[in-house]
Amino acid sequence: MPRAISNPAPISVETAFSDFYVVPDFQREYVWAPKQIKELLKDIYEAFQNDADNSAYYFIGSLVLFKPSHKTFWLVDGQQRMTTLFIMLCCLRDRIRKLNPLGDVAHIENCIRSIASSSGGTGSTRRPRLTMQYEGDVEVLDKIIDGNRKGPKLSSRDRGKPLLDAYKALDRFIEEHLDADESAHGQFANFLLQRVELLPLVTEDFQQALIIFERINYRGTPLNALDLLKNLLFKQSGQGDKDPLAKEWREVTNILRAGDERNYMRFLRYFTVSSYDFSKMPRADEVFEWFLNNADTRVGKGAQTVQFVRELQKSARSYAHMLAGKGPRGEENAALSGILAQKTGVRQHLPILLAASHLPVADFRVLCDRIEAMTFTFVLAGAQWNEVERLAPVWCKALREVRDRAALDRFITSSVDPVIEAKREDALKQLEDTSGLRKGFVKYILAKLTERVERECGKRVELVSLLDDSVTIEHILPQSVELEVIRDGFHSKESAQASVHKLANLTLLHQSPNASASNKPFARKVEIYKRSDYELTKSLVTDLEIGGNTKYGAASRKYDLSPFETWDESAIARRKEQLARIIKDVWGV
Numbered sequence: 001m002p003r004a005i006s007n008p009a010p011i012s013v014e015t016a017f018s019d020f021y022v023v024p025d026f027q028r029e030y031v032w033a034p035k036q037i038k039e040l041l042k043d044i045y046e047a048f049q050n051d052a053d054n055s056a057y058y059f060i061g062s063l064v065l066f067k068p069s070h071k072t073f074w075l076v077d078g079q080q081r082m083t084t085l086f087i088m089l090c091c092l093r094d095r096i097r098k099l100n101p102l103g104d105v106a107h108i109e110n111c112i113r114s115i116a117s118s119s120g121g122t123g124s125t126r127r128p129r130l131t132m133q134y135e136g137d138v139e140v141l142d143k144i145i146d147g148n149r150k151g152p153k154l155s156s157r158d159r160g161k162p163l164l165d166a167y168k169a170l171d172r173f174i175e176e177h178l179d180a181d182e183s184a185h186g187q188f189a190n191f192l193l194q195r196v197e198l199l200p201l202v203t204e205d206f207q208q209a210l211i212i213f214e215r216i217n218y219r220g221t222p223l224n225a226l227d228l229l230k231n232l233l234f235k236q237s238g239q240g241d242k243d244p245l246a247k248e249w250r251e252v253t254n255i256l257r258a259g260d261e262r263n264y265m266r267f268l269r270y271f272t273v274s275s276y277d278f279s280k281m282p283r284a285d286e287v288f289e290w291f292l293n294n295a296d297t298r299v300g301k302g303a304q305t306v307q308f309v310r311e312l313q314k315s316a317r318s319y320a321h322m323l324a325g326k327g328p329r330g331e332e333n334a335a336l337s338g339i340l341a342q343k344t345g346v347r348q349h350l351p352i353l354l355a356a357s358h359l360p361v362a363d364f365r366v367l368c369d370r371i372e373a374m375t376f377t378f379v380l381a382g383a384q385w386n387e388v389e390r391l392a393p394v395w396c397k398a399l400r401e402v403r404d405r406a407a408l409d410r411f412i413t414s415s416v417d418p419v420i421e422a423k424r425e426d427a428l429k430q431l432e433d434t435s436g437l438r439k440g441f442v443k444y445i446l447a448k449l450t451e452r453v454e455r456e457c458g459k460r461v462e463l464v465s466l467l468d469d470s471v472t473i474e475h476i477l478p479q480s481v482e483l484e485v486i487r488d489g490f491h492s493k494e495s496a497q498a499s500v501h502k503l504a505n506l507t508l509l510h511q512s513p514n515a516s517a518s519n520k521p522f523a524r525k526v527e528i529y530k531r532s533d534y535e536l537t538k539s540l541v542t543d544l545e546i547g548g549n550t551k552y553g554a555a556s557r558k559y560d561l562s563p564f565e566t567w568d569e570s571a572i573a574r575r576k577e578q579l580a581r582i583i584k585d586v587w588g589v
Contacts, residue, residue: 489568
């Protein structure tokens with residue numbers, strides 16, 4: 001039977017740090033940002049200021065502690081707050097020492113580490129009151145604990161950067177509010193130690209500690225569903241599986257962090273809907289409830305929990321690859337690279353692709369081509385991305401069952417293509433006036449069109465090179481419309497101005513030629529376009545078919561890329577038809 005917690009009572013920070021604590025392996029690293037640290041310190045400082053008669057107590061929260069036989073408490077819940085308080089004590093000690101090298105900091109030092117006689121009475125050992133497990137955190141915390149009159153020698157190159165940032169944020173706050181007053185520092189330290197209180201909930205039964213943790217944090221509170229899921233896994237696992245489970249779990253978070261995904265909750269939502277049957281995209285607060293209700297069948301028991309985390313790990317790795325514009329196995333994927341180049345920050349398509357990550361590379365690329373076309377039309381049409389979230393659960397279920405190319409083609413034809421077609425007309429209308437689009441997205445469109453013509457001509461070019469800062473958008477009809485331009489084929493200045501931001505009036509040039517083209521009329525840009533590196537730009541003034549039956553000629557005939565002698569309204573209309581053929585080829589719209 002679990003051992004019950006009887007009559008828990010608040011204790012002071014000083015009493016709390018008369019014991020020893022370890023942040024166990026299964027906990028996350030220290031993650032509090034300076035904003036959270038300052039909020040806690042501000043609350044404590046305001047309570048200190050209002051304590052005129054030295055009688056007030058300030059409660060800052062509870063701790064869930066597991067106490068194994070060796071008397072060191074495991075911080076099951078509350079480790080972020082306790083770590084912050086611990087660093088705060090170190091900071092106060094260092095500041096008092098700095099103001100007065102002979103200042104009395106023994107009572108603070110005793111809360112940071114104990115001094116005990118070594119065996120045989122030949123010396124003493126110092127044992128920190130708080131111990132961490134992550135290597136980077138251990139390295140920085142050791143320096144903070146050691147300290148000196150000038151403070152710890154910390155470097156921004158150290159791992160465990162949040163701990164470093166925490167110390168600096170605390171030091172700045174204390175300096176700003178207590179100035180160089182040693183007495184004020186001492187009074188504040190005494191208030192922190194004696195008047196600030198915590199409520200320890202202690203159990204000698206590890207499973208019960210995890211249950212309490214879950215109840216405190218469930219439905220809305222400091223920790224998200226990923227933390228709660230981790231807690232559930234440790235409850236489900238066997239005693240001998242906890243170390244491998246902790247190791248595999250850390251790898252999940254390491255993969256996400258390396259993939260620049262800081263919102264772990266978003267990944268968990270996407271993993272869940274990509275892996276299991278849902279009628280709608282689950283909200284963040286629904287994810288853990290679902291796992292809790294399906295624990296035995298989904299996360300398993302005993303050694304099965306480790307296997308579940310390995311599946312989570314595999315999905316996290318695929319997710320991180322796709323965030324970087326690559327396929328789930330880390331292979332090159334032009335469509336995902338294209339979606340990344342759109343720079344929308346949109347991720348609603350990722351659960352759909354996670355559900356299809358079992359497909360062969362070639363088939364997966366086919367699906368990605370259509371997903372890129374979908375994101376392209378959604379951006380142009382100004383469509384709402386929550387439509388993709390509504391579709392995702394149904395699409396994920398269908399894709400999990402796809403086992404061959406024929407089934408994939410049926411899925412694309414019945415599901416993805418109709419969504420693209422519904423947005424097609426609105427999307428193409430937007431190309432008549434690109435001024436309302438982000439410049440980066442317009443450049444993405446031109447880069448994709450340029451890349452396609454280059455490849456049709458047998459030239460190897462990477463999309464990323466076309467998106468480089470050295471490549472710029474050239475307005476063939478200049479943005480500054482002069483009378484000379486109007487006489488060259490536009491019946492009014494208003495008509496010319498309306499043509500400036502049409503996609504058909506845009507092309508790519510390297511920065512230097514673009515600067516020399518500037519606001520010149522078309523006739524004076526001919527030589528500049530002829531020298532362009534890009535065949536789509538060259539085709540404005542050069543016949544690509546010269547040279548016989550070559551790939552250049554085939555590309556020219558495929559897209560009807562005949563050159564222009566003048567640049568007027570009819571020329572822009574003809575180039576619109578040219579680009580429409582390439583757009584159809586690239587995005588299928």
